[in-house]
Amino acid sequence: MSSAHVTPGSVPGPKLAAHFASLEVQKHAARLGMWLFLATEILLFAGLFACYAAYRFLFPEAWAASSRSLDLTMGTINTVVLITSSFTAAMAVHYAKEGKNKMVGHMNVLTLLMAMGFLVIKFFEYKHKFHIGTLPGRYYFYEGIQLPGAPLYFTVYFASTALHALHVVIGMTVLAFATVRAYRVGDFSANNYTQVELGSMYWHLVDLVWIFLFPMLYLV
């Protein structure tokens, strides 16, 4: 696409869109845009946090009891998995800046594998809940906790973890694109790594949201 202005022998660089004054500005714009987008994502979850806070205040006992019914081991493993994947996502950016495209691809594959692992663990947690009946709203049939407000806890639990899982899937899609490009085109370099960087920023957000969700749902 941009081969027109690549001088022979040079590393293929990023394409400067016609409406930007310079590559510098273009990169700045991309990053600022991403930051704003991430802010909106955090605010999306903030709405759920507000619901959580309000109902926890209204039903303290039910919330404490329901929280204890979650599988802490699985939650902890998932937290570790996600934090590690955030590290590999950061490493991908590091290698992209050095132009080591193969390593960018490898790091992204690792991140994707861990993301998949996260979803698998989440799947088993969900399956268990469907089995014992700790379900949202009118679907709740768990005998263990008979406090008013418990079904509501699981409404919040499922709403927030499902929304987060959706973000994991979106993040995986974004990373997959960068992976394919790293392997197939291999044009990431010191002055062309925005795509990897933005993908990794998004992945850090997915991680960050979970770091809030985990203590909120499992620990406190």
Add this chain to the structure above:
Amino acid sequence: MTPSSSIAAPGAAVPGHEAHDDHGHHPSYLTDGTTVKSWLLTVDHKRIGIMYMAWILLFFLVGGIFALLIRIELLTPGPTIMDAMTYNRVFTLHGVVMIFLFMIPAIPGIFGNFMLPLMLGAKDVAFPRLNLLSLYVYLAGAGFALWGMLNGGLDTGWTFYTPYSAHTTTTVAPVLFGAFIIGFSSILTGMNFIVTTHTMRAPGITWFKMPLMVWALYATSCIQVLATPVIGLLLLLVTAENLFSLGMFDVARGGDPVLFQHLFWFYSHPAVYIMVLPAFGVMSEVVSAFSRKNIFGYRAVAYSSVGIAFVGFFAWGHHMFVSGQSTFNAGVFGVLSMLVGVFTAIKVFNWVGTVYKGAVEFSTPFAYFCGFLFFTVFGGMTGIAVATVSLDVPWHDTYFVVAHFHFIMVGATIMAFLAALHYWFPKMFGKMYHEGWGLVSAALIILGFNATFIPQFLVGNAGMPRRYYEYPERFQALNVASTAGASLLAFGFIIIAIYLTYALIYGKRVDNPWNSKGYEWLTMSPPPTHNFIGPQPTYPEEPHFYVDPKKAQGEVSDV
């Protein structure tokens, strides 16, 4: 459609096209590609603005027809043309279409898209493809919402209050989901405008040399980015509630409907500023151009936009004075709401200061400015009145509130919308409309608007509740007056549609009929694809630098 034929012939002498011989042979954005595809897949912010315009005007027509149906139903105390259920659907449809499909996107989508890059001396917005995407996301959301409304419709009102919206058997889910998608579009546009303002300003345009329209759009975008995600989440939760009874806002399952109201108004109160701030921006441009003076108190006007955006976030509770809120909360929310009034007053004083001793040219956009000033002041004052808890308790959910928000929100925004349409029509199409008809329709619309809503203040004060399709005999006279006003209003819009369409085809070719000094006029009308031909203009002065008639012979005579 060949509005461009006059400039298509290279170098041809076009009657009425004076100066700008150098522009004559450059294609404008309108003629640069004429296939359907070149429009539908364009990334040119100007074409995107025009496409927004086409759709938004269509939705405005739809919403307007439903408004008239409401008014006709209310002509007589009993049932007139529809049953109660249909009435509920009609006013919901009216509200949803007008708020989500017209008021929120209208000025940013059309004039923001078109003017923002021009006003910043940029070739386009920062993310042109995202810009196109936001148009299609908007249309997808509109499609969902309208499909839901036609297939069953919903009867919740545009506020979707729970627990009713969770239980009603009408089609709530697609409409809520549609509104959610439209919110996405709003976020994308907001992000794009913020990044554009930060990164694309031409050399010479510092923050305090940005046109006030840009400041207003910037403040609006900040609200869009900060508030929309919260309503997005809320709409998703209510959709889930409606489909699966999850109990989130349902008292029967331990949920709390008041929590819904908090989250709803956390967005929807700032949303009223999403609608009205761009209007303020338009008006700052118009008042300056037609008083031939730079705006009085530029910084105060710029800062007050940001101030409104900020306090707008802390005023939501004034919609919940009767929801069981503590007296203390109600007082705090009341006072915070009034702060918005203070910031608005700053703007009003500065606009009036601009007109004062200006060389006023009373053209159509200025006529709308006058209407705007009246609606803003009157609507704002009634805002202060309803923000006073003891007054709001009897007025709540009566036609008084309906009149209040129509005055400020619809009145002010429509005035600005029409002012923008007339002020920038020559910029966008390079054609001029008939000034006489412009003034006639402006008079009709301002008159019609007052005739529609002043009776509603009175009938509301007398105790008529909103959202009822029957009412006691004694309210009839005022309702008939209101319906008569609405017909006048509709008539005004029809005239505008006729003469603007005519102007689009046969209008006189113009470049800058107002001799405006706004930055967007530094390029030809209609602008070429990348906004400028040849070197980028320079911006040595503030926007709207008009020569002071008194100083003209003195110090600054060289300007």
